[in-house]
Amino acid sequence: QLQLQESGPGLARPSETLSLTCSVSGDSISRNGYYWAWIRQPPGKGLEFIASIYYRGGIGSPYYNPSLKSRVTIFVDRSERQVSVTLKSLTAADTALYFCARANNDWYFFDTWGQGTQVTVAS
């Protein structure tokens, strides 16, 4: 059974770079028919797509929310067991619950979600 587990620092400083990891178990990141995404939710607000990545044959093809593109990088680590995202130049507006999710490549929906990791940006 697929399980996604996000992890991160909890607290990050303004202007710094945030690194988050999604550990994938029970399935292969390179499995045909799926891709992987990061989504966030600021306190009391709605969900926001951050980025997604298709990973095949050791090569990742990333896609980004245009409003975040200049600050975000999504990648699959060498072990091919984790999907990570970095977000640079942090501000308080990046405070959010960050989710990773698996997306179905036939119907373009998020079929499995992690529980999320809370990130607070504060000095």
Next chain:
Amino acid sequence: QTVVTQEPSFSVSPGGTVTLTCGLNSDSVSTSYYPSWYRQTPGQAPRTLIYSTSTRSSGVPDRYSGSILGNKAALTITGAQADDESDYYCVLYMGSGISVFGGGTKLTVL
């Protein structure tokens, strides 16, 4: 800028029927946008309800149905129960791996 619109809030009586909608500022919503719907309790992970406009995800009761109504995607809940009280989000697929979430609808059952 692409904006996906949802009613901020809605209320329904127990046993009643409610239809939540999902629009797009720059176009009519069609099946080509692969509308999907999720429900979420604050602080928890979203749960997938509907994908590809009208297909129910595994384990979702048939009280939930999805459709296209006019120029919007729609989620209809029939026989509303107290347990349906939640936040509901629609997502539209824009192509090239990019999805856009609606702002969410807070559904109250009272």
